[in-house]
Amino acid sequence: MKLTDDITLRVAKLSGIRLTEPETAAMTRDLGAIVGYFDILNELDTAGVEPRAHILPLVNRWREDVVTPSSDRDELIANAPARRDGYVAAPKTFEGGGSS
Amino acid sequence: MPLYETVVGLEIHVELATASKVFCGCSTAFGGGQNTRACPVCMGLPGALPALNRQAVEYAVRAGLALNCSITKNAVFDRKHYFYPDLPKAFQISQLYLPLCVDGWVEVSGKRIRIREIHMEEDAGKLSHDPWTDVSLVDFNRCGAPLIEIVTQPDIRSAEEAVEAVRKIRAALSMLGVSDCKMQEGSLRVDVNLSVRPMGSDELGTRAEMKNINSLRSIGRAVTAETARQIEQIELGKPIIQQTRRWDDSKGASSAMRSKEDALDYRYFPEPDLAPLSLSDEWIAERRAALPELPEQKRKRYPVEFGLSAYDTDILVSEKALCELFERTAALCGRPKDAANWIMGEVLAALKDRGEPPDQLRLPPEALARIITLQSDGVVNRNGARRALTAVMSGEAEDVDGYVTANQLAMVGDESALAGIVRQVMESDADSVAAYRAGKEKAFGRLMGQAMKALRGKGDPGRLKELLTEALGEG
Numbered sequence: 112m113k114l115t116d117d118i119t120l121r122v123a124k125l126s127g128i129r130l131t132e133p134e135t136a137a138m139t140r141d142l143g144a145i146v147g148y149f150d151i152l153n154e155l156d157t158a159g160v161e162p163r164a165h166i167l168p169l170v171n172r173w174r175e176d177v178v179t180p181s182s183d184r185d186e187l188i189a190n191a192p193a194r195r196d197g198y199v200a201a202p203k204t205f206e207g208g209g210s211s
Numbered sequence: 212m213p214l215y216e217t218v219v220g221l222e223i224h225v226e227l228a229t230a231s232k233v234f235c236g237c238s239t240a241f242g243g244g245q246n247t248r249a250c251p252v253c254m255g256l257p258g259a260l261p262a263l264n265r266q267a268v269e270y271a272v273r274a275g276l277a278l279n280c281s282i283t284k285n286a287v288f289d290r291k292h293y294f295y296p297d298l299p300k301a302f303q304i305s306q307l308y309l310p311l312c313v314d315g316w317v318e319v320s321g322k323r324i325r326i327r328e329i330h331m332e333e334d335a336g337k338l339s340h341d342p343w344t345d346v347s348l349v350d351f352n353r354c355g356a357p358l359i360e361i362v363t364q365p366d367i368r369s370a371e372e373a374v375e376a377v378r379k380i381r382a383a384l385s386m387l388g389v390s391d392c393k394m395q396e397g398s399l400r401v402d403v404n405l406s407v408r409p410m411g412s413d414e415l416g417t418r419a420e421m422k423n424i425n426s427l428r429s430i431g432r433a434v435t436a437e438t439a440r441q442i443e444q445i446e447l448g449k450p451i452i453q454q455t456r457r458w459d460d461s462k463g464a465s466s467a468m469r470s471k472e473d474a475l476d477y478r479y480f481p482e483p484d485l486a487p488l489s490l491s492d493e494w495i496a497e498r499r500a501a502l503p504e505l506p507e508q509k510r511k512r513y514p515v516e517f518g519l520s521a522y523d524t525d526i527l528v529s530e531k532a533l534c535e536l537f538e539r540t541a542a543l544c545g546r547p548k549d550a551a552n553w554i555m556g557e558v559l560a561a562l563k564d565r566g567e568p569p570d571q572l573r574l575p576p577e578a579l580a581r582i583i584t585l586q587s588d589g590v591v592n593r594n595g596a597r598r599a600l601t602a603v604m605s606g607e608a609e610d611v612d613g614y615v616t617a618n619q620l621a622m623v624g625d626e627s628a629l630a631g632i633v634r635q636v637m638e639s640d641a642d643s644v645a646a647y648r649a650g651k652e653k654a655f656g657r658l659m660g661q662a663m664k665a666l667r668g669k670g671d672p673g674r675l676k677e678l679l680t681e682a683l684g685e686g
């Protein structure tokens with residue numbers, strides 16, 4: 112796949128990143144090299160390899176349903192850019208704009 | 212104007228009843244001061260790693276089995292990316308490629324509504340919008356609570372079917388104990404996807420998705436209103452825009468929230484911090500064997516085993532609390548029909564008076580069974596039994612016999628014997644009772660004759676007649 116500036120800008124937009132023109136060109140070059148590496152991987156014969164979703168041979172790594180203490184609130188939100196009354200304050204969003 | 216058909220699919224988010232969140236040990240209990248039930252994991256702080264709650268998987272599998280799904284043995288979690296202040300990691304852990312349960316169905320008036328999948332995911336935090344300033348306040352207590360999302364195929368064709376599908380799914384899930392399924396409190400949330408098309412067409416029209424539907428009733432209203440809106444658009448020659456709409460129940464109408472043009476590409480990829488699941492056939496079979504009797508099975512059993520009507524059965528099996536009360540009361544007093552009648556009548560009426568939902572019912576089956584027994588033995592009359600029930604339900608009395616004694620509700624001597632005879636005769640000759648209630652007054656003589664015979668002169672025939680008349684009138 113050939114990576115173009117259009118694709119870079121779209122990925123940047125989805126990632127919430129603003130790029131200048133020189134940055135875009137540099138990013139297209141770097142990302143292009145990464146995507147190019149996958150083209151090389153795609154040439155490998157994987158006919159006998161089981162598809163897998165994780166790089167480690169681990170499954171069912173779960174814990175029991177036990178409540179553990181939560182963090183101290185003030186400490187937990189201390190690094191938030193803005194706080195009010197124990198809430199994290201965020202730039203105003205219109206109602207119901209999330210997903211799921 | 213051509214005839215149109217409405218085509219509906221549902222997305223139902225259900226909060227699972229675990230004690231802790233799905234990927235961390237924070238409590239899922241309702242309430243709590245803002246951000247007091249949060250930690251680095253559910254806040255998405257750098258370096259924090261999720262650890263899957265086994266109970267959440269158990270609940271999700273149980274839901275899948277009850278809704279006739281196949282369980283994906285090697286299910287995987289994926290990251291779904293979007294930016295919103297209630298989602299601190301900027302991605303939600305969900306399932307796209309290999310959801311835990313697939314290809315199920317729920318039966319709605321004799322027809323199967325297919326369930327495409329049930330996947331596991333985490334809930335987001337809660338935003339409050341301060342109208343006076345330009346900030347939104349974020350509380351992460353709910354963030355990371357375990358959810359399943361049940362996605363149906365677009366098999367629903369009317370408002371009634373949509374309501375019925377949700378009722379059936381809700382009844383099954385609450386019977387399983389996997390969720391408290393409270394729509395008002397948001398532990399069961401329904402999104403409705405709806406399009407219309409000319410009757411007979413096989414193609415799907417452009418759909419709108421409706422959110423913020425908070426009750427069974429508003430599901431039906433939302434389907435009806437959106438169907439009308441889309442037909443009107445088409446008749447006016449206007450295009451249907453693919454968009455998300457917010458239902459406003461007080462207005463009985465929806466308004467556009469956002470259109471698909473700014474819809475995001477969620478850039479899904481497998482969650483590298485969670486290992487895949489590997490569920491064996493034996494593991495799944497054990498869960499299947501451990502399922503409780505489901506509403507659909509009870510629906511078939513009650514009319515046959517207890518002689519209940521389809522209507523009574525439907526009400527009882529749709530609410531876990533009523534269903535349990537019925538089964539335990541019936542077993543204790545050995546009078547299933549009386550148990551059903553009391554619950555359908557006095558108990559539901561008392562709940563309605565008190566403005567309480569069935570799951571807040573405070574009525575031990577032992578108490579109801581005792582009340583039924585006392586009445587059928589002729590110790591108390593209907594009115595006394597009713598008073599005892601009210602006292603127990605309001606918390607005024609705990610011990611039925613104690614209450615009956617303290618308030619002198621027991622009928623004395625003759626009275627009690629007479630009531631017993633009335634009861635006995637009405638039970639042994641149900642045909643005459645039915646005939647009398649259907650207007651055949653002659654049947655009264657037959658019943659009175661039998662009662663007199665049972666009385667054998669030991670009591671006041673005038674009073675006996677009064678009691679029989681009263682009991683027949685109560686139907």
Ligand SMILES: [Zn+2]
Pocket residue numbers: 232235236237248249250251252253254355
């Ligand atoms: Zn947490």
